[in-house]
Amino acid sequence: MESTGTVLRELRGAQKSAKGVSLYSRYVNRPAGRIFAAVAFRLGMTPNQVTAVSALFTFAALASVALTRPTWGLAVLVYLGLAVGFALDSADGQLARLTGRGGPDGEWLDHVVDCAKMILVHTVVLISFHRYFALPADGWLLLPLGFLFVAVLTFCAGLLREQLGRAAARPGPAGAAGPVRAVSRLRAVALLPADYGVFCLVFLLLGDETAFRTGYAVLAALHALFLMAFLAKWFRELKALRAG
Numbered sequence: 001m002e003s004t005g006t007v008l009r010e011l012r013g014a015q016k017s018a019k020g021v022s023l024y025s026r027y028v029n030r031p032a033g034r035i036f037a038a039v040a041f042r043l044g045m046t047p048n049q050v051t052a053v054s055a056l057f058t059f060a061a062l063a064s065v066a067l068t069r070p071t072w073g074l075a076v077l078v079y080l081g082l083a084v085g086f087a088l089d090s091a092d093g094q095l096a097r098l099t100g101r102g103g104p105d106g107e108w109l110d111h112v113v114d115c116a117k118m119i120l121v122h123t124v125v126l127i128s129f130h131r132y133f134a135l136p137a138d139g140w141l142l143l144p145l146g147f148l149f150v151a152v153l154t155f156c157a158g159l160l161r162e163q164l165g166r167a168a169a170r171p172g173p174a175g176a177a178g179p180v181r182a183v184s185r186l187r188a189v190a191l192l193p194a195d196y197g198v199f200c201l202v203f204l205l206l207g208d209e210t211a212f213r214t215g216y217a218v219l220a221a222l223h224a225l226f227l228m229a230f231l232a233k234w235f236r237e238l239k240a241l242r243a244g
Contacts, residue, residue, distance in 0.1 A: 022191035033090025047096040058085030066124040072207030122148035
């Protein structure tokens with residue numbers, strides 16, 4: 001069997017494009033995912049099994065938010081569970097590309113877990129607000145619902161942009177390749193607030209009610225701004241495909 005070092009080198013050569021990826025995903029989550037993918041490969045795991053382990057870490061962390069009174073110790077454990085789950089979410093795709101064992105079933109399962117994670121992460125915040133937080137006003141209970149709306153709309157609109165874009169794109173001549181564009185470092189920095197890995201950091205504030213509420217509200221506002229920018233961008237891109 002190949003050594004772990006050899007597997008890691010092969011995984012580096014099978015990475016997705018860095019275009020449209022924030023600095024966190026590029027320099028933290030993907031490298032961590034490579035390590036997990038290499039370990040999974042050595043253990044003989046399938047990509048779907050890695051997805052299942054990712055879901056286990058993520059959902060266990062989220063369940064603890066809903067069922068346990070917030071403390072600083074819980075904050076660290078929740079963050080670690082979410083961060084490991086996110087890295088494993090990267091590892092399953094990397095393992096699939098390395099082994100050639102990916103397929104529609106794996107992609108479907110990965111999206112189902114992502115969708116469940118996106119819904120639950122804001123649902124458990126709502127539950128924790130209601131059960132454990134001394135909120136200054138009941139209106140704060142609307143914040144997780146609003147954040148959930150933004151997250152779901154971004155997720156669905158992004159998937160539709162990808163699928164409709166593929167369907168509308170006209171293939172060029174055989175062997176032709178589009179222009180290679182340099183990856184923008186400025187864009188990678190600008191996308192940091194929209195990165196799920198950066199979002200997970202807010203749970204490190206869970207031990208202080210005011211700090212967590214403030215951090216969560218700031219991220220909700222930023223995600224809403226990103227949603228408006230993404231919707232306008234995706235609409236223009238799809239319109240350009242039709243015109244072309």
